[in-house]
Amino acid sequence: MRGLFFVGDREIEIRDLPDPTPGPGEVVIAMKSSGLCGSDLRLYQLPKTERGSYYRGRGWDEALKTPKVGGHEPCGVIAEVGPNVTQVAVGDRVMMHHYIGCRKCAMCRIGYAQMCLVGCEIYGATQHGGHEDLMIAPADTCVALPEELSFEEGAACACGTGTAFHAIKRLSVSGIDTVAIFGQGPVGLSGTMFAVAMGARVIAVDVLPERLELARKLGADIVVDASADDPVKAIRGLTDGEGVDASLDATGIPQARINAVDSAKLWGRVCFVGEGNPTTFDVSAQIIHKQLTIHGSWTFSTSGLAEAARFVVERGVPLTELITHRYRLEDAVNAYQLFETGRTGKVVFTWD
Ligand SMILES: [Zn+2]
Ligand SMILES: [Zn+2]
Secondary structure, three states, X not given: OEEEEEEEOOEEEEEEOOOOOOOOOEEEEEEEEEEOOHHHHHHXXXXXXXXXXXXXXXXXXXXXXXXXXXXXXXEEEEEEEOOOOOOOOOOOEEEEOOEEOOOOOHHHHOOOHHHOXXXXXXXXXXXXXXXXXXXXXXXXXXXXXXXXXXXXXXXXXXXXXXXXXXXXXXOOOOOOOEEEEEOOOHHHHHHHHHHHHOOOEEEEEEOOHHHHHHHHHXXXXXXXXXXXXXXXXXXXHHOOOOOEEEEEEOOOOHHHHHHHHHOEEEEEEEEEOOOOOOOOOOHHHHHHOOOOEXXXXXXXXXXXXXXXXXXXXXXXXXXHHHEEEXXXXXXXXXXXXXXXXXXXXXXXXXXX
């Protein structure tokens, strides 16, 4: 079987690997779709001299000594089960919660293995990820894919779209809210779709025309081109000078985070999901005196993944429209080159 490796400086290698054999409690998943996500891009872009540095010094140094297959949005069919597997059976369609924790600590027990108190493994970084034909994983990290969803929709839910769902949920968005969403990449666009599905009036902000067009197609009421207009001024103009009830930053860019805070109205709510980059705020003027509630939201729990997928099914969220580009694993170079331009919706690898 084949697996994709990021070797640094935007180089990708597809290497032959032995077919995996499941041990006790493990399964082998025949991959059907594997999504490209912003965090994969970070590993793709790292200089060769810094390979692995994004995760270095955080308890993973040993795991990083051997390169790992990329991708952390795996979705496929159980092809083989090892001894003592009871949660899933051969033929089951599954998404993956892409972390492995100790299973015993307080965070693991509520399904947040990424916050494991003794350290976790992450598919596509410290363990082989989804950009391979056959993936081995503990059975308890598999989450049933609703039969109404395609494998590529499942892959989207497995990180970017699921992350957006839980960020929007954290903001308690409802039909009485106007919501501004900064960044219309796969996470921000998913946030737009979910906020629309929850009844909000949605203002989508980005700088790329392709993304703004997609945001409009996915239901945004208004789009703001932050390369042409000051988005905070534009949002105030659209909200009778008050600002929005809730805002989400899905960019991780300091100025966009500041804009998300500054475009929230008095008593407003703000959520950050875009990662990286230290950002400076005047806490008194920008946060305290506006009585803001600020949330950070990091992906989701195992059951949270199932919840996001069920919401997509039950509310008819147009997730399939988010997926704009499909590639075979052998075309990975083209897939990542295009994904890096940002001029896409969701990009996925597909198998059949
Ligand atoms: Zn744990
Ligand atoms: Zn991700």
